Amino acid sequence: MALLVWFCFCSLFGAALSCEAYIKTNQWPGRSLIVQMFEWKWLDIADECERFLGPKGFGAVQTSPASENLILNLDGGIRPWYERYQVMSYNLVTRSGDEADFLNMTTRCNKVGVRIYVDVVFNHMTIPHNNSVGTGGSTADPDNYSYPGVPYTKEHFNFPVCEVTDYTNATEVRVCQLGGLQDLNQTSPYVRQKITEYLNKLIDLGVAGFRVDAAKHMWPEDLNEIYKRLNNLNMNHGFRRNSRPYIYQEVAKDGVVTYMEYKDMGDVTEFTAGAELALIFSGRKPLKTLSSWGTTALDMMPSDNAVIFVDNHDTQRNGFILTYKNETLYKAAIAFLLAHPYGQPRMTSSFSFYSFDQGPPADSDGNIVSPVINEDGSCAEGWVCEHRWPSVYRMVRFRNEVHNTAVTNWWSNGNNHFAFSLGRKGFIVFNTEGIELNEELQTGLPAGTYCDIISGQKEGSVCTGKNVTVSSNGAAVITLSGVGQELHLAIHVGDENMALLVWLCFCSLFGAAFSCEAYIKTNQWPGRSVIVQMFEWKWLDIADECERFLGPKGFGAVQTSPASENLLLHNDAGIRTWYERYQVMSYNLVTRSGDEADFLNMTTRCNKVGVRVYVDVVFNHMTGDHETNIGTGGSTADTDTWSYPGVPYTQEHFHHPICDINDYGNATEVRICQLSGLKDLNQTMPYVRQKIINFLNNLIDLGAAGIRVDAAKHMWPEDLNEIYRRLNNLNMNHGFRRNSRPYIYQEVSKGGAVTFEEYKDLGDVTEFTAGAELALIFSGQKPLKTLASWGTTALDMMPSENAVIFVDNHDTQRNGFILTYKNETLYKAAIAFLLAHPYGQPRMTSSYYFTDFEQGPPADTDENIISPVINEEQMCDGGWVCEHRWAPVYRMVAFRNVVHNTAVTNWWDNGNNQIAFALGKKGFIVFNTEGTELNRQFQTGLPAGTYCDIISGQKEGSVCTGKNVTVSSTGAAIITLSGVGQELHLAIHVGDEVGSKA
Numbered sequence: 002m003a004l005l006v007w008f009c010f011c012s013l014f015g016a017a018l019s020c021e022a023y024i025k026t027n028q029w030p031g032r033s034l035i036v037q038m039f040e041w042k043w044l045d046i047a048d049e050c051e052r053f054l055g056p057k058g059f060g061a062v063q064t065s066p067a068s069e070n071l072i073l074n075l076d077g078g079i080r081p082w083y084e085r086y087q088v089m090s091y092n093l094v095t096r097s098g099d100e101a102d103f104l105n106m107t108t109r110c111n112k113v114g115v116r117i118y119v120d121v122v123f124n125h126m127t128i129p130h131n132n133s134v135g136t137g138g139s140t141a142d143p144d145n146y147s148y149p150g151v152p153y154t155k156e157h158f159n160f161p162v163c164e165v166t167d168y169t170n171a172t173e174v175r176v177c178q179l180g181g182l183q184d185l186n187q188t189s190p191y192v193r194q195k196i197t198e199y200l201n202k203l204i205d206l207g208v209a210g211f212r213v214d215a216a217k218h219m220w221p222e223d224l225n226e227i228y229k230r231l232n233n234l235n236m237n238h239g240f241r242r243n244s245r246p247y248i249y250q251e252v253a254k255d256g257v258v259t260y261m262e263y264k265d266m267g268d269v270t271e272f273t274a275g276a277e278l279a280l281i282f283s284g285r286k287p288l289k290t291l292s293s294w295g296t297t298a299l300d301m302m303p304s305d306n307a308v309i310f311v312d313n314h315d316t317q318r319n320g321f322i323l324t325y326k327n328e329t330l331y332k333a334a335i336a337f338l339l340a341h342p343y344g345q346p347r348m349t350s351s352f353s354f355y356s357f358d359q360g361p362p363a364d365s366d367g368n369i370v371s372p373v374i375n376e377d378g379s380c381a382e383g384w385v386c387e388h389r390w391p392s393v394y395r396m397v398r399f400r401n402e403v404h405n406t407a408v409t410n411w412w413s414n415g416n417n418h419f420a421f422s423l424g425r426k427g428f429i430v431f432n433t434e435g436i437e438l439n440e441e442l443q444t445g446l447p448a449g450t451y452c453d454i455i456s457g458q459k460e461g462s463v464c465t466g467k468n469v470t471v472s473s474n475g476a477a478v479i480t481l482s483g484v485g486q487e488l489h490l491a492i493h494v495g496d497e498n499m500a501l502l503v504w505l506c507f508c509s510l511f512g513a514a515f516s517c518e519a520y521i522k523t524n525q526w527p528g529r530s531v532i533v534q535m536f537e538w539k540w541l542d543i544a545d546e547c548e549r550f551l552g553p554k555g556f557g558a559v560q561t562s563p564a565s566e567n568l569l570l571h572n573d574a575g576i577r578t579w580y581e582r583y584q585v586m587s588y589n590l591v592t593r594s595g596d597e598a599d600f601l602n603m604t605t606r607c608n609k610v611g612v613r614v615y616v617d618v619v620f621n622h623m624t625g626d627h628e629t630n631i632g633t634g635g636s637t638a639d640t641d642t643w644s645y646p647g648v649p650y651t652q653e654h655f656h657h658p659i660c661d662i663n664d665y666g667n668a669t670e671v672r673i674c675q676l677s678g679l680k681d682l683n684q685t686m687p688y689v690r691q692k693i694i695n696f697l698n699n700l701i702d703l704g705a706a707g708i709r710v711d712a713a714k715h716m717w718p719e720d721l722n723e724i725y726r727r728l729n730n731l732n733m734n735h736g737f738r739r740n741s742r743p744y745i746y747q748e749v750s751k752g753g754a755v756t757f758e759e760y761k762d763l764g765d766v767t768e769f770t771a772g773a774e775l776a777l778i779f780s781g782q783k784p785l786k787t788l789a790s791w792g793t794t795a796l797d798m799m800p801s802e803n804a805v806i807f808v809d810n811h812d813t814q815r816n817g818f819i820l821t822y823k824n825e826t827l828y829k830a831a832i833a834f835l836l837a838h839p840y841g842q843p844r845m846t847s848s849y850y851f852t853d854f855e856q857g858p859p860a861d862t863d864e865n866i867i868s869p870v871i872n873e874e875q876m877c878d879g880g881w882v883c884e885h886r887w888a889p890v891y892r893m894v895a896f897r898n899v900v901h902n903t904a905v906t907n908w909w910d911n912g913n914n915q916i917a918f919a920l921g922k923k924g925f926i927v928f929n930t931e932g933t934e935l936n937r938q939f940q941t942g943l944p945a946g947t948y949c950d951i952i953s954g955q956k957e958g959s960v961c962t963g964k965n966v967t968v969s970s971t972g973a974a975i976i977t978l979s980g981v982g983q984e985l986h987l988a989i990h991v992g993d994e995v996g997s998k999a
Contacts (some may be wrong), residue, residue: 090150168256588646665753
């Protein structure tokens, strides 16, 4: 009963009818722009999602109507654009394609992070025509109000027939015909049902939301009844459980009907935005007017209700508005729209037109012609493709970078020069004065030289357009002519040429951390953070698991087993071991997990569904001494002479004289002697470094997002730094941003003279203390209250920003006392704590069953790894544990994603083995290993409501399959937890409430 008091108010006083709001966009985190692909075909949109919109960070596409429409032929045989808004049936067949094409589009666009919103028309059907035939072959008799394709008959329309002429009469606006279009009666249960069935069909096919055409002309009560009967979004398309469709409604401003009647049911189109931008950028109002953007001073609705745009398909053809025909002013206006945080932005991608009626480019048979992409990236064949204009799509990235920041450092000259910052992330300047702007302005950005994204971009280490140098105090001298194309300039973090210039110079002078570079950006999709180590999985099996489970469940990345060719190694019983993967024969990508083609298949498919791939890389050493040395790819070696022709390495490339590590108090011995008899490479040698760099760059080129560096502790930090700094940027063809660096985390176990401090400025570092402490605490050797010091020096733990943390990994599972899948109940509780607490970068292990230290993965008689089999319970068979599929585990991944960037609050413990804490106002978790029942009132920090415990069950429809927790209006809740059997912890978070209607 979330927000119970408020909902009761709604029920009593009728506020907003049902008080439901369908205003979550369902876009991927960090994206927000909708592009209206006006009159594009479905398969063309699918292509554009994959090749351009996804990689460039667009959030969603608004399509033209998908329902069968009337075929209209005007004088000269022209098919007009507005035929799409004259409905013949709700069958999905138009000039844009059929139902199969539509599903193809939603599937492909959703996979690359571009949501589909459909322009839906259900206010009306057609106007009367002598020959009424639809794009799918349906016929109609408009004189008798007969549309057999639905079917609708006369009783389903508003009568008596009237035309909307008086917009001050709300009833007339809702029950009379708009432009002669036969007006449906949505109050009729039958009509509501037909509309609901149509919209639910679209939802089942993978759409994320709707733009409701002519919403102003329908009663809000009727719309509410339709909206509340809509299905949740289809989880097979990557939507979270219980996600609702995003709805935005066309409500033009004039007359007695206002947006206030619709705002609580969904977003509303804010036509004032385009009208004001046209007046301001054309010079009819000064630019300084924009200081009131998004306020009542400009008669604009609140930001959280507004869908804003410079133009759309209607306004392009009516009145004074900026369009592609005013290219320079349009680019400046769209830049402002995207830079300012007000509203939900939408832009239009048009076709060229010369008359009001003109439809899209078409052949002699009336078939829409596909856009052709020119060598310079622009469109041909009559398509404008404003979304492909460089200064436009770079502003899409600007908006994504400055997401959730506020306008600061506003400046204007009182007329047509103005500028503002977006937090500490972006800065933009406009000049339509006609005379040069030359001012020192406060940008708010870190010191550095930034590339202006309007006049050019960063390529390598240079700007192709203008650049702006920001001083250490955030100030910069900005010059902008205000004539020709030079009306605006924009810079943002991430597009620096020499960013943090002063700090880098300090590093160069004083040698701090060698190069002062840190490879600690995970490259995961926003709102995701959990790495799962898919130990010994095959590449194609990981690809399948990314698509069917890891992506939909919100996992951020997989860590693979080593990809380099390894020694074929049998133990005394003739069994292939797991540790053979860590004995390197060559850097060829061929192992029992697959070959290079399989690896590329995996990275391509996983990246498309938002799961990054980090590879466990081994380059401290090669193999140990063995009588037979044959690799998984057929390479051979002569370990007696230190010869590895698959690379090739010879004796000179290894550390000599030979020694074994015995004294971990001697840092030199740790770095140049053999680890467990493995032949120790000399990474100080340029030749060895280059071979390693080539290997790592091959992985990067194939789509890897980062690397886990095995045995990093056994290599000199200076050598690692030289290797890391020569790595390629990530491959943009796999959806990475320009100049993204690989994420690097390094295995540095604790003990001896070598410490994490030597490696932390090169990348993240594995924090083995986490798993050791969790084992002690959850097994009862230390009390749970110890976790109040989690992530601090009191537990000898490194700073959060450096730490990769885990309950277990492939090594620790087999060594010493640690929690693993074999301690299932305690393990689930420990992983829940690890994922709930904001400390560190969490990683979990997905294992296979083993009874012997050396035992390798499940394999057939030919020693081929057996693929996991997914059973009816969605768990794994075939010898695989698949901890990541345990329900309390993957639901905690969702919990972590929800509470991302929150801090621990409301900590409570009983001084022993009962603890609880909140994560901001988003989540709350309780643990009890005391063995006696916990029953008390807690301050959860959450909004009022009834929440489903995600450990004992989940939300299904309007009920919890497990326990539920009722939070009062003060945030308090009484929680009972037995502390015995499976019931050691409980977790609730926003988004998993039940009883959201009262």
